[in-house]
Amino acid sequence: MIVLQVENLVKKYGKFTAINDISFELTEGKIIGLIGPNGAGKTTTLKCITGLLKSNAGRVLIMDKCIRDKEARSNIAYIPETPDIYGMLTVWEHLKFIALAYNLKNWEVHAEELLQKFDLKDKRNDLCKNLSKGMTQKVSICSNLLHDPQVILVDEPMIGLDPKAIRELKDAFKTLKEEGKTVFISTHLxxxxxxxxxxxxxxxxxxxxxxxxxxxxxxDFNAGKDVTLEDLFLEVTEDEKN
Structure with missing residues (x-):
């Protein structure tokens, strides 16, 4: 089932075109990577999909509803490269704050499940400002999953994480996929x-x-079975190398 449709999306800053008439679809239960050189328009694309940036043309549909529709927005989550966490709240207080912001009912059971899934139960009473970047990223993900969105957009989630944190984050994304969620990840890795x-x-x-x-x-590019994604990326973006 198609859960996200981007149709003829355009975003300009003055005379500069950051996104130039792009269209694509995402289906449920998949992890999709958004890759490209610096300045390719990846973060701008994610922000236009969520409505954080207003596009100049085109439309975005979530579960067949326009992103401006309240129901559509309830089915999407955006996790930025730098997690937006309230440092003076504990992990549990942060989740409670998000629940109040979304006016969620009976949210505690789901919150407990998220803490268990992301190995944060022993951190529930820790102030967010004292967490490592990997733990902070997990709190951000839990906060964004609390309202049970279908589509999760994630911008450069693994930058600055150690190998253990990267492995845990990848496992978390795979679990979301197994649950039928769609994860759209912008990454350089x-x-x-x-x-x-x-x-x-x-x-x-x-x-x-x-x-x-x-x-x-x-x-598509007549490449052998041993050719890696990195090989293909460098080939199709060749003029970006300097």
């Missing part, structure tokens, strides 16, 4: 993208220049 993502979308200069599974990309 191509090895992780190859091992984690079912499909990737490659952007360059505001345009989509390739998309599909690794096998599909190998076929």
């Amino acid at each position: 191509l090895d992780n993208a190859q091992n984690l993502c079912d499909e990737v979308i490659v952007m360059k200069k505001g345009k989509i220049i390739a998309k599909g599974s690794l096998e599909e990309l190998r076929k």
Whole structure:
């Protein structure tokens, strides 16, 4: 089932076109990577999808509803590269604050499940300001999952994390996929993208220049079965190398 549709999306800053008429669809129960060189338009794309940035043209549908619709917004979550956490609240207080903001009822059971799933139960009474970046990222994810969205957008989630935290985060994304959620990840870490993502979308200069599974990309670019995602990425974005 298609859970996210982006149709002819355009975002301009004055005369500069950050996103140039892009269209794509995401289906449920998949992890999709959004990759591209710096300045390709990845973060801008995520923010336009969520409505944090107003696009100049095009439309975004979540579960067949316009992103401006309240029901559509309830089915999406955005986790930025730098988690927006209230440091003077404990982990549990932070979740309670989010529940109040969303006017959620009987949220405690789901919150407990999230703390268990993300290995945060022993941190529930810790102030968020005292957590490591990996733990802070987990709190951000739990906060964004508390209202049970179908589509989770994540911007550069693994930057600055140690190998253990990266492994735990990847396992968490895989669990979300198994639950039927759709995870859309912007990342520069191509090895992780190859091992984690079912499909990737490659952007360059505001345009989509390739998309599909690794096998599909190998076929599209007449590449052998041993060619990696990094090899393909460098080939299709060749003029970006300097």
